[in-house]
Structures are given as structure tokens and as C-alpha cells.
Amino acid sequence: ADVIKELENDSVEVQGVVEINDQDEITPVDVDEIIAESNVAEETEEELPLENESNTDTAIVEEFVPVIDPETQLASFRIQIGAFSRKISKSVFGDLPDVVSVRGDDGLYRYFSGSYTDKAKAATHKVNLTTSGYNDAFIVAFKDGKRVTLREAGFEVKPGVVEDLSVSSTPSANAVDPSLIKFRIQVGAFKEKVPTDYLDIFLDIGNVLPKRDVVSGFTRYYVGKLDTYEAAMAFRDKIASRGLEDCFIVGEFKQNIITSREALNLLGK
Numbered sequence: 001a002d003v004i005k006e007l008e009n010d011s012v013e014v015q016g017v018v019e020i021n022d023q024d025e026i027t028p029v030d031v032d033e034i035i036a037e038s039n040v041a042e043e044t045e046e047e048l049p050l051e052n053e054s055n056t057d058t059a060i061v062e063e064f065v066p067v068i069d070p071e072t073q074l075a076s077f078r079i080q081i082g083a084f085s086r087k088i089s090k091s092v093f094g095d096l097p098d099v100v101s102v103r104g105d106d107g108l109y110r111y112f113s114g115s116y117t118d119k120a121k122a123a124t125h126k127v128n129l130t131t132s133g134y135n136d137a138f139i140v141a142f143k144d145g146k147r148v149t150l151r152e153a154g155f156e157v158k159p160g161v162v163e164d165l166s167v168s169s170t171p172s173a174n175a176v177d178p179s180l181i182k183f184r185i186q187v188g189a190f191k192e193k194v195p196t197d198y199l200d201i202f203l204d205i206g207n208v209l210p211k212r213d214v215v216s217g218f219t220r221y222y223v224g225k226l227d228t229y230e231a232a233m234a235f236r237d238k239i240a241s242r243g244l245e246d247c248f249i250v251g252e253f254k255q256n257i258i259t260s261r262e263a264l265n266l267l268g269k
Helices: 002-009 031-045 053-060 119-131 196-205 229-240 260-266
Strands: 017-020 026-029 077-084 100-103 109-116 138-143 146-148 181-190 209-212 219-226 248-253 256-259
Touching (some): 077 119, 119 138, 181 260, 219 229, 256 260
Antiparallel strands (some): 017 026, 077 109, 077 138, 138 146, 181 219, 181 248, 209 219, 248 256
């Protein structure tokens, strides 16, 4: 369609277009139909409609952390980040290496980072995770695809300490430092300039944060930085009353925008 338009702009009359398949069969194509479809595609790409809170997962989430079968893994040590009731996208743990998850019979997804055969390296990674806000991080040892105690894996364990390999069926309540999680309100998403009616409201609200998505080409706009989901709901209602009825809540973890559902998931809610 772009080529056809360029030719017509150069005053070249396009009399017909054909398609040739792998068997060299020729099929005529309607030129007007191609141009019409191209115009529709361009119109729909001009502005991204604001998503409702119910479908923010599809707007932000790109790819989930892979779910693995522990019995097929060769690694001796992994660091468990936490156990959560829902899947979490890769971008949430973008600062961590080798993140995978295992879905237990209880329905919980347990997330792990790192893959080590060296005890010292595993211990160092565990310390790094703990000091960077992953409160529940701990080393998990495997042998022949089965979980074993740290003593069986070669760690020195204090005398008298009994290692419990039983798995809790309760989601992690303190997997990450709560101070690292905030809630914001998304008030718009545009590929080009902000429309005048939105811009007037943005200026009136003040402190609107733009974040560019290089993949989609859209810039999303956010206001507020709340500590709790309840405070975010009250603020969202206030923003909606000023003319932005389609605004919705998103989460923020370590300066990265995530869905509100993922933020609550990290908080064990």
C-alpha cells in the first residue's frame, strides 16, 4: 500500500496489482481495497485508547517467567524469591539473573533466581538478593531433580538445627520490601503529541510523569505515587472526577511500571 501511494503521489497511475504464489499462479488484487485497509490501519494506530483496570495485564505484561519442571533441571542450587498465587511477568524481575518458576500441586508459583553448582556463589547471590529488597530469599538445594537439605548438599549447618523440607501452601507475605512498591494512576497513552483536551487537564493536575515504551512507541502518562492500593483507589476517583474517567491504577516496583495485580501479588495480597 505504501508503494502504491508513493507512485500516485508522483503522478504515476497504478492500473493494477497482482499476487504471484509459489506455483506462479497470478491473482489480480483490488488496488482501492489495499489503500482503504492501509488507511484504516493508520487511523487505529494514531492513539492508544486508555485501558480499563480490568485489562491492564494485556497492556503491560509482555512475557511471563518460564515455568520449569524441577525434575529435569541439572542445577544444584537456586535462590527462592517467593511463592505467589499468580504468574508474574519477566519484567518484574528484570534485574535478576536466570529467573524461573515452578508451579506446585497447591497452585502456588514459586520463583527462583540463579543456577549454581558452587555453594559459595549461591550464598553470595542469596545475600545480594536479601540486601536489595527480597526479604524472603533463601537457598534451595536439588539433587537428581529432587529437593534436599542444605546439609545433604554440602553446606555446614549448625548442630541441632533441623531442616524442614515441607512446603508452605501460603503465599509469601513479605517476599519483597514493601517500600519498593508504589501505586500510580495511568491517565493517558499516546504515540504522538498529547491532545489539547488532555493536555489542559494534565497541566491542571500537575506532576504528570511520562514514560516512553520503546517497543510499542507509545508514551504513557502517570500521576501520583501512593504507598497503598486503598490510597490509590481514592486518588483515582479524584482524578476521574476531573474528566479522566478511563484512568486506572498501575503498580511500580523498583522504578518499573507493573500491573496493579502484580504489585498486590508481590505484597502477598
